[in-house]
Amino acid sequence: MGRRKIQRKNVAILDSDDDNSSVTSSSIICSDQMSVFGTEEVEFNKESLVDEAIDALFEKRGSTREKALEVINDAFNFNLQCQFVENKFATLLHQCLNCIKKGSSKEISLASRTIGLLALTVGPGVHAQEILEESMTPLSQAFNSGSESSKIISLLNCLAVITFIGANGPEEIEKSMQIMWQIIHPKLGSNVIDIKPSAPIITTAVSSWSFLLTTMDGWRPSPKLWQESVTYLSSLLDNDDRSMRIAAGEALSLIFEMGSLEKFVAETKGYIDSSALEGNKTKDRFSHIQGLKGKILNQARDLSVEAGGKGSSKKDLNNQRNMFRDVLEFLEYGYPPETTMKIGGVALQTLTWSQLIQLNFLKRFLGGGFAKHMQESEFLQDVFGFTPKRRNLRMYKSPNSVVNKARTQQLNKQRMLSEGRNIGHFAICVGYEDS
Numbered sequence: 001m002g003r004r005k006i007q008r009k010n011v012a013i014l015d016s017d018d019d020n021s022s023v024t025s026s027s028i029i030c031s032d033q034m035s036v037f038g039t040e041e042v043e044f045n046k047e048s049l050v051d052e053a054i055d056a057l058f059e060k061r062g063s064t065r066e067k068a069l070e071v072i073n074d075a076f077n078f079n080l081q082c083q084f085v086e087n088k089f090a091t092l093l094h095q096c097l098n099c100i101k102k103g104s105s106k107e108i109s110l111a112s113r114t115i116g117l118l119a120l121t122v123g124p125g126v127h128a129q130e131i132l133e134e135s136m137t138p139l140s141q142a143f144n145s146g147s148e149s150s151k152i153i154s155l156l157n158c159l160a161v162i163t164f165i166g167a168n169g170p171e172e173i174e175k176s177m178q179i180m181w182q183i184i185h186p187k188l189g190s191n192v193i194d195i196k197p198s199a200p201i202i203t204t205a206v207s208s209w210s211f212l213l214t215t216m217d218g219w220r221p222s223p224k225l226w227q228e229s230v231t232y233l234s235s236l237l238d239n240d241d242r243s244m245r246i247a248a249g250e251a252l253s254l255i256f257e258m259g260s261l262e263k264f265v266a267e268t269k270g271y272i273d274s275s276a277l278e279g280n281k282t283k284d285r286f287s288h289i290q291g292l293k294g295k296i297l298n299q300a301r302d303l304s305v306e307a308g309g310k311g312s313s314k315k316d317l318n319n320q321r322n323m324f325r326d327v328l329e330f331l332e333y334g335y336p337p338e339t340t341m342k343i344g345g346v347a348l349q350t351l352t353w354s355q356l357i358q359l360n361f362l363k364r365f366l367g368g369g370f371a372k373h374m375q376e377s378e379f380l381q382d383v384f385g386f387t388p389k390r391r392n393l394r395m396y397k398s399p400n401s402v403v404n405k406a407r408t409q410q411l412n413k414q415r416m417l418s419e420g421r422n423i424g425h426f427a428i429c430v431g432y433e434d435s
Contacts, residue, residue, distance in 0.1 A: 050075045050084055057095040062104055069099065069110035076117035077369035080376045085121050092118060093131060100138045105151040108142055112158035116365065119162045123379040128166035135162055140179065147197065153204045156180065157365055160208035164215060165379070173212050180209040185232050199241035206236070206247040210254050211361040214354040217258065230255060230292055237299040242316050245303060249327050250360075252296060253353045256331065300327045343371050346389045358383065 049071060056068035072092070075081055085092075092114070099111035119131050135158070142155055163176040183197055183205040197205070233255075236248035304324040308317045326337040330353070339356060341348045350356045362380070363370045374380055375388050 050081065051088075054088060054092055054095065057092075057099065062107055065099055065103065066107050066110060069096075069107065069114055072114050073110060073117060076114065076121060077366060078372055080121050080373065082121065085118065085127075089118070089122065089127055093134065097134060097138050100142050105146065105148040109151050109154035112139070112142075112154045116158040116161035119165045120366075120373065120377065120379075123377070124165055128162070129168055130166075132162045132166035132172065135159075136175075143179070143183075147201075149198050149200050152183070152197070152201050156183070156201075156204045156208045160211050160361065161365060163212055167215075170216060173215055177209055177212050177216075180205045180212070181229075184209060199239070199244050202236070203241065203244045203247045206233070206244070206251050207357075207361060207364075210247070210251040210357050213251070213254055213258075214358050226255070227288065227292075230296075234292060234296050234299065237296070237303065242320050246320055246323050249300065249303070249324055250353065250357055253327050253330055253336075254357055257336065257353045297328070297331055300324045300331060304328055343374050343386070344389050346387065348374065348384055348386045350384075355384070 053068040053071040053075075057065050059065055059068075096111040096114050096118075099107050100115075103111060115131060115135060119128050122128055122131075139155055139159055143152065159176050159179065163173055167173045167176070184202055186197070230252065233248045233252050237245050237252075239245055239248075301324075304321055304327075306317065306320065308314065330336050336352050337350075337356060339350045339359075341359070348359070350359050366373055374384075374386060381387065
């Protein structure tokens with residue numbers, strides 16, 4: 001087996017010092033006090049506006065509630081509303097849940113985003129656990145109430161974020177992943193969505209599922225179950241939708257990053273001695289694994305050099321080519337992509353597929369507010385090991401900061417473990433059990 005002398009690095013330098021993403025010295029930073037740098041009046045006006053918006057959530061007219069949710073989302077996306085959350089957490093959560101229960105598709109989309117932003121604001125702890133516990137039933141019912149794409153996509157993003165932050169153990173994470181997998185691969189008897197989901201829905205479901213999988217280090221269901229998930233994700237690489245192919249490629253890379261082929265082979269060999277029948281089944285399964293390995297390598301190779309067709313976006317095509325070159329590099333030589341993004345002049349780096357998937361998901365969710373949250377949220381800084389340049393500015397710490405610290409330490413441990421075991425050339429992995 002050949003070995004590269006020089007590791008290929010896919011380093012994307014993205015300087016976030018522009019007006020849309022940087023945080024200047026006059027930014028309002030959450031702390032035990034209202035603010036610093038004399039911006040109390042500005043903060044007060046913004047909080048008053050959000051107060052009025054929450055009052056509007058009690059209105060009967062749906063359009064009024066929708067406008068109120070838009071105001072709240074803008075406020076939470078671009079500033080951590082720490083003092084406000086301390087006073088109005090329960091009211092905001094329960095009014096958003098009411099919007100999900102009785103609102104239009106647009107209102108459900110907006111309210112689910114608000115809940116996700118609320119979870120990011122409070123960070124891990126009892127509030128985040130309450131958000132997850134209180135939201136599971138309304139979210140599950142909303143999945144069943146129709147298949148409008150923007151609504152389902154918002155619900156999936158919300159479920160991913162509140163589970164990532166508020167889940168108390170792998171069982172709760174797996175429950176959310178089961179809902180997502182039923183959307184990715186619906187089967188007879190599934191009670192989530194009773195029609196074929198659109199390509200954007202499947203793409204978001206795969207990305208959300210992968211995002212939660214990054215937290216499931218050491219999760220090893222039976223070979224049959226992980227084989228099913230890898231087989232189906234591999235089939236998505238042949239889909240006509242480019243975004244779906246990219247999401248599936250990232251998911252497969254993460255799955256392979258979470259374990260080694262040699263370890264799995266050792267486990268399967270242990271079954272061979274148990275009985276002749278079981279031994280034959282295991283041999284067949286291992287042969288299928290080897291076949292999947294070859295198939296995925298060929299798929300990644302083809303997608304890394306795919307020619308653009310009529311109407312094909314050059315940017316999307318280049319994104320696909322670059323991503324699958326990274327996949328191929330990882331599957332053949334064990335080198336995950338390395339990326340660097342600058343926030344306020346400080347580099348935020350990713351060295352594993354797990355980190356990259358977390359970063360990409362949260363960037364998509366927060367949009368233009370990502371840099372602001374990275375500057376101000378201790379939780380996100382701990383997740384990515386990021387230290388902002390202006391450490392003299394006070395940052396928001398949740399009342400549950402002890403729980404916050406324990407949770408993020410676990411995420412950091414998972415990240416370090418992932419970094420340390422990626423030197424094999426075809427890592428494998430986990431599967432997924434149907435509910």
